[in-house]
Amino acid sequence: MKRTQGILVVLAAVGLPAYSPAANPPAEVRPTDAARNQLLQLCENENYAFTPKVRKAFLDFARKGALAVLTLKGKSLPPEFVAWVDGDPDMAAGVYAAHNKPEDVLLWLYSLRLDLGKAKFEKYRHLALSAALVSTKEGLEADITPRKPLQLIIGRDPRKPVKTRNPDRKLDVNDHIINFLNEHTIEENVPVGKIEPPELKYDDRGIAIPVPENKNPQDDTQANQKLTRNLYAADVLASRELQLKFNSYMKTKGYQVDIDCGDRVIHWNSKAAVHGEQRKKIEKAYRLFRGAYETKGLLPAQRDPFPSPAERCAYIIRNFEYESPPVLQAKRKWPRFPLTAPWPMLTMLAADRQPLREREERWIAFRDRGEFHLYGEYIGAIAQQFTMQSARRLKPYAFSYATIQMMLKDGGVCGTMGSIAARGGSNLGIPSCQATQPGHCAFVSFHFDPKTETYRCQGGQYATGGDEKTGPFTPWPFDDKFRRNNRMGGYEIEFHNRKPMVYHQSLAWGVNYDLSGFLDATIAHSVFRLLPKEQRQGNGMKLLESGLALNPYHFLLVDAAQETASTPQDQIRFWNQFLKMLSSAKDKPGCPTEGLYNTTVKDRMFARIARMPMPKEPAVAQEVLTSLERARCKDQKVLDTYRRASQDK
Numbered sequence: 221m222k223r224t225q226g227i228l229v230v231l232a233a234v235g236l237p238a239y240s241p242a243a244n245p246p247a248e249v250r251p252t253d254a255a256r257n258q259l260l261q262l263c264e265n266e267n268y269a270f271t272p273k274v275r276k277a278f279l280d281f282a283r284k285g286a287l288a289v290l291t292l293k294g295k296s297l298p299p300e301f302v303a304w305v306d307g308d309p310d311m312a313a314g315v316y317a318a319h320n321k322p323e324d325v326l327l328w329l330y331s332l333r334l335d336l337g338k339a340k341f342e343k344y345r346h347l348a349l350s351a352a353l354v355s356t357k358e359g360l361e362a363d364i365t366p367r368k369p370l371q372l373i374i375g376r377d378p379r380k381p382v383k384t385r386n387p388d389r390k391l392d393v394n395d396h397i398i399n400f401l402n403e404h405t406i407e408e409n410v411p412v413g414k415i416e417p418p419e420l421k422y423d424d425r426g427i428a429i430p431v432p433e434n435k436n437p438q439d440d441t442q443a444n445q446k447l448t449r450n451l452y453a454a455d456v457l458a459s460r461e462l463q464l465k466f467n468s469y470m471k472t473k474g475y476q477v478d479i480d481c482g483d484r485v486i487h488w489n490s491k492a493a494v495h496g497e498q499r500k501k502i503e504k505a506y507r508l509f510r511g512a513y514e515t516k517g518l519l520p521a522q523r524d525p526f527p528s529p530a531e532r533c534a535y536i537i538r539n540f541e542y543e544s545p546p547v548l549q550a551k552r553k554w555p556r557f558p559l560t561a562p563w564p565m566l567t568m569l570a571a572d573r574q575p576l577r578e579r580e581e582r583w584i585a586f587r588d589r590g591e592f593h594l595y596g597e598y599i600g601a602i603a604q605q606f607t608m609q610s611a612r613r614l615k616p617y618a619f620s621y622a623t624i625q626m627m628l629k630d631g632g633v634c635g636t637m638g639s640i641a642a643r644g645g646s647n648l649g650i651p652s653c654q655a656t657q658p659g660h661c662a663f664v665s666f667h668f669d670p671k672t673e674t675y676r677c678q679g680g681q682y683a684t685g686g687d688e689k690t691g692p693f694t695p696w697p698f699d700d701k702f703r704r705n706n707r708m709g710g711y712e713i714e715f716h717n718r719k720p721m722v723y724h725q726s727l728a729w730g731v732n733y734d735l736s737g738f739l740d741a742t743i744a745h746s747v748f749r750l751l752p753k754e755q756r757q758g759n760g761m762k763l764l765e766s767g768l769a770l771n772p773y774h775f776l777l778v779d780a781a782q783e784t785a786s787t788p789q790d791q792i793r794f795w796n797q798f799l800k801m802l803s804s805a806k807d808k809p810g811c812p813t814e815g816l817y818n819t820t821v822k823d824r825m826f827a828r829i830a831r832m833p834m835p836k837e838p839a840v841a842q843e844v845l846t847s848l849e850r851a852r853c854k855d856q857k858v859l860d861t862y863r864r865a866s867q868d869k
Contacts, residue, residue, distance in 0.1 A: 255281050255284065255285065256281070256750055258277075258281075259274075259277050259278060259281045259747070259750065260750065260751065260752075260755070262274060262277050263747065263751075263759075263763065264759075267762065268759040268760075268762035268763045268766070269762060269763070269766045270740065270741075270743070270744040270747070270763060270766040270767050270770065274744075274747060275740060275743055278316070278317070278743055278746060278747050279306070279312055279316055279743070282316035282317070282322055282746070283302070283306065283316060283322075285322075285323075286315075286316065286322040286323040286326055287302070287323070289323040290323050290326070290327070293323075295327065295364065297326060297327070297330050297364070298330075301330055301333070302326070304342075305326070305329070308345070309736065309739065310345075310346065310349075310562070310563070310735070310736075310739060311329075311345060311349060313739035313740070313742055313743055314349045314353065314563055314739070314742075315329065315349070315352075316743075316746070317739075317742045317743040317745070317746040318353055318697060318698060318742055319353055319356055319357065319700065320700050320749075321356060324356040324362065325349075325352050325353060325356045327362035327364055328351070328352035328353075328355045328356055328360075328362040328529070329348060329349060329352040330362070330364050331352075331362040331363050331364055331530070332348045332351060332352060332529065332530055332533060333348070334364070334365075334366070334367055334369070335367075335369060335370045335528075335530035335533075335534065336348065336369060336370075336530065336533060336534060336537070337369035340369075340534075340537060343560070344533070344537055344559055344560065346560060346561060346562055346563040346566055347533055347536070347537070347559055347560075347563070347566050347569075347570065348533060349563040350563040350564075350566035350567045350569070350570040350697075351529045351530075351532065351533050351570040352529075353563070353567060353570075353697060354529070354567055354570045354571050354695060354702060355529045357695060357699065357700065357701055357702035358701075358702045358703075358704065359701070360529070370530055370531065370534060372531065372534045372535060372538060372576075374576050374577055374580045375524055375525075375575070375576060375577045376577070377577075377618050378520050378524065379517045379518060379519070379520060379618065380517040381516065381517040381518060382395075382515070382516040382517050384396075384398045384399050384402075384516055385399065391473075393470075393475050393477075393512075394511065394512040394515045394516055395516070396469070396470060396473045396475065397470070397508070397509065397512035398512055398513075398516050398518070400451075400465075400466055400469045400470070401450055401451040401452065401453065401456070402450050402451075404450070404451045404462075404465070405448050405449060405450055405451065406448070406449060406450075406451055406455055407446055407447070407448050408446070408447060408449065409444040409445070409446055409447075417581050417617075417618055417619065417625050430584075430587075430588040452614065452615035452616075453506075453509035453510070453512075453513065453614040453615060454487075454488060454611070454612060454613050454614045454615055456479075456481075456505075456509070457479075457481045457486060457502065457505055457506065457509070457611050457612070457614065458481070458483075458484055458485075458486060458487035458488065458612070459483065459484070460481075460482060460483035461483075463479050463480065463481060463505075466479065467479060477508070479501070479504070479505040479508065480501050480505075481498075481501055481502045481505050481611075482498060482501075482502075485498055485502065486502055486602070486608055486611050486612045487612060488612060488613055489612075490602060490612050491599050491600035491601065491602050492600070492601060492602060493601040493602050493604065493605055493608065494602070494605065494608050499605070499608065502607070502608060502611055503607045503608075503611070505611070506607050506610065506611035506614060507607075509614055510610075510614060513614070513616060518616040518617075519616060519617055519620070520617075520618070520619065520620040521620070522620060523575060523620045523621075523622055523623060524575035524576070524577050524578065524620075525575060526573045526574075526575060527573060527574075527575060527576050529570070531576065532570065532572070532573060533570070535576055535579060536559060536569065536649050537559065539583055539648075539649060540555055540559040540649050542554075542587065544587070548590075551590065552586065552587075552590055555649060556645075556648045556649060556650050557648075557649050557650045557651065557666065557667070557668055558668055559649055561666075561668065561675070562731050562735050563697075564697055564727045564730070564731060564738070565651060565666050565675055565727065565728065565731060566651060567651075567694075567695065567697045568651035568652065568653055568666065568692075568694045568724070569646060569649065569650070569651040569652075571653075571694055571695055571702070572642075572643070572646040572652075572653070574624070574643055574646065574647065575623075577619075578619065578623050578624055578625060578643075578647075579647045581619075581625060582624060582625075582643075582644060582647045583647055583648070586647075586648060592644055592648065593628060593640050593641070593644050594640070594641040594644065594680070594681075595637050595640060595641065595681075596627055596628050596631050596632060596636055596637060596640045597628075597630075597631030597632075598631065598632075598633060598637065599630075599631040599632060599633065600633070603631070603632045603633040603636065604633070609630055609631075609632070610630060612630075613629060613630050617629065624639070624640055624643045624644065624647075627639060627640050628640065634660050634661040634662070634681065634683065635654070635661040637661075637681055638654040638655065638661040638662050638663040638681055639654055639661075639663075641663040641665075641680060641681065642654045642663040642664075642665070642693075645663075645665050650665050650666070650667075651665060651666040652664070652665035652666075653665075653692050653693045653694040654692075654693040655679060655690050655691055655692045655693060655721070656690070656691040656693070656718075657682065657683060657684045657685055657689050657690055657691075658684045658685060658689055659684055660682075660683045660684045661681075662679055662680060662681040662682050662683070662690060663679070663680050663681055664677060664678065664679045664680070664690065664692045664721065664724065665677070665678060665680070666678075666728065669810075672809040672810060673809075674728075674732045674809045674810030675728040675731055675732060675810065676725075676728050676810060677721070677724045677725040677727065677728045679721065687721045687722065687725065687816050688720075688721070688722075688816055688819075688820075690720070690721040691718050691719070691720055691721065692718065692719070692721060692724050693718065694718075694724070696718075696719040696723055696724070697727070698742070698776045699719075720820075721816075722775070722816050722817060722820050723775050725816070725817070726773045726774070726775045726817060728810065729773040729805075729810065729811055729812065729817065730771050730773035730774055732808065732809065732810035732811050733771050733772070733773055733805055733808060733811050734770070734771055737770035737771035738770075738771040738773070738774060740767070740770050740771075741767040741768065741770050741771045741774040741776075741777055742774065742776065743767075744763055744764065744766065744767030744770070744777065745764070745767060745774070745776050745777050745780060747763060748760050748763050748764055748767075748777075748780060751763070756784060757784065757786065760780075760784050761781060761784055761785065761790075761794070764777045764780055764781045764784065765781065765794075765797060765801075768781070768798070768801050769801055772798070772801040772802045772804065772805060773805075773811070773817070778798070778821055781794050781798075782794065782821070782824055782825065782828060785828070786832075787832065787835075788829045788832050788835060788844045789835070789840065789843070789844065791825050791828055791829050791832075792825070792829075792844060792847040792848075794825075795821070795822065795825050795847075795851065796847075798818075798821060799818070802817075802818060822851055825851075826848070826851075826853050826854075826855055826858065829844070829848070829858065830855060830857075830858045834861065834862070834865050835865070838865060838866050838867065839866075841862050841865035841866040842862075842866035844862055845859065845862040845863060845866050848862065
């Protein structure tokens with residue numbers, strides 16, 4: 221009982237609501253009452269302008285509230301760690317203003333310090349903060365149990381081949397399937413020096429041993445060599461002759477297996493879709509052989525486990541710190557992206573959770589051979605039929621389906637190409653993700669220009685539109701929640717959890733304009749959210765515009781301002797003010813003042829005005845009409861409506 225009373229005292233001290241011990245703990249506890257009232261009174265005293273006083277007051281308020289909630293949960297953090305967060309403006313803004321549950325961000329940040337070690341954590345604090353924010357938004361629980369820094373362990377090939385000729389047991393149907401393949405051979409032409417994903421081997425220091433480089437001929441024509449090998453399942457599925465041999469072989473072993481896939485209906489290079497009864501027959505045979513491969517340890521039955529946020533950070537840091545000879549470093553353009561970039565640039569990278577073994581194979585290919593794929597093999601209509609696409613190249617393989625390795629082996633269409641580019645970029649520490657376009661899949665990534673010291677968010681593989689029709693598959697750093705669909709394959713971010721491309725581009729523009737101003741604007745928005753509804757309508761716009769004056773590229777504030785403007789006149793007034801603030805970026809590197817950003821804001825103004833009641837006074841309607849025409853509104857229906865209203869007497 222004493223502990224409960226102590227908690228209630230702590231809550232009361234910071235203005236948190238007190239809850240009865242008999243009641244169920246609330247899902248979320250937010251600072252209110254006295255503490256919030258003090259902050260709001262200061263806002264009023266400052267005429268709702270975001271000032272240093274307001275900034276300090278909010279951070280004090282948010283910190284006390286977060287620590288009180290932790291006390292309520294029976295958790296605590298070292299005072300020196302909290303002081304470290306408070307002493308770094310970037311960290312403080314991210315922890316207390318970028319998410320509505322700063323207590324959970326604090327827990328995750330501290331958990332990452334434990335796992336990364338204090339030195340690495342502080343050096344790469346922006347990466348750690350991005351991972352903490354993503355993990356909190358995802359609803360993951362942080363572990364703050366004292367422990368030594370984690371030892372990064374890369375999983376080995378999970379396959380455990382079974383002896384399919386074991387005399388000590390009765391052989392089953394899958395044994396005989398594999399034995400048939402191993403008892404028969406085929407000749408094929410393969411490129412000289414072609415390297416399949418090798419088994420990763422490590423030296424005594426835990427560093428992957430280099431894989432030999434491809435030895436390509438000097439001319440542009442890839443030389444081939446004829447090799448004899450055991451059959452693959454794909455060979456049987458492609459050949460009527462081998463299917464008959466297989467059926468006969470299985471009959472001699474006591475199994476009535478009858479596969480009939482036709483002759484070269486599907487084959488290694490086939491691209492045509494398969495339909496009707498033939499597709500059903502091939503799918504049945506494919507599942508038979510795939511099951512044998514998985515059962516006998518020749519193909520992983522499932523994808524490797526996803527790494528923890530700490531493992532993802534540690535892995536990216538390890539690679540970033542890799543030092544190659546200067547000549548190779550220049551040739552590989554390494555590093556590809558600064559891992560010490562501001563945290564808004566890194567949340568896209570932190571959200572990628574590819575298994576470490578998949579990342580490692582691609583990293584070694586880049587490290588040792590400079591191999592980095594932005595595309596794979598485009599295979600046409602058959603890519604819309606997973607089993608047909610997979611059947612055409614079914615063979616023993618070290619990686620499961622849904623991996624970048626399998627995508628490079630089997631090929632695909634736009635979704636696969638975008639995934640190869642995005643995953644490949646992320647594996648090299650480049651914030652990257654897939655992206656939607658109408659009827660198409662592309663990818664986007666962040667880039668850094670060391671000459672101008674600016675960032676940009678850039679798309680690739682566009683086909684059905686430009687940036688205006690692109691939606692990245694990645695969480696928006698300022699959404700309260702980040703939901704995955706729990707699929708093991710691809711990028712698992714739910715569709716409703718995505719923002720248009722311009723939102724992600726504005727992150728780069730905002731950082732280019734002024735990082736401290738961008739973060740202060742984030743705090744200004746958090747203060748705005750604390751305002752009661754009446755104050756938001758009456759004075760909230762002042763607070764938002766003072767935040768945008770610090771950094772006009774903060775879309776979070778722009779959205780809030782346009783939502784707050786309740787009349788056509790207010791919408792137009794904000795638009796004019798927005799243009800004025802944006803003009804301050806003229807001649808700043810990496811800060812566009814024309815183009816998608818202001819076009820998006822302007823079009824949203826038009827859309828909102830179209831839904832608003834018409835001003836009653838003709839003179840006011842005329843003023844709105846003049847402003848719409850000046851802004852080149854293309855909504856003829858809205859223009860005609862305002863013309864009629866301005867002429868009414």
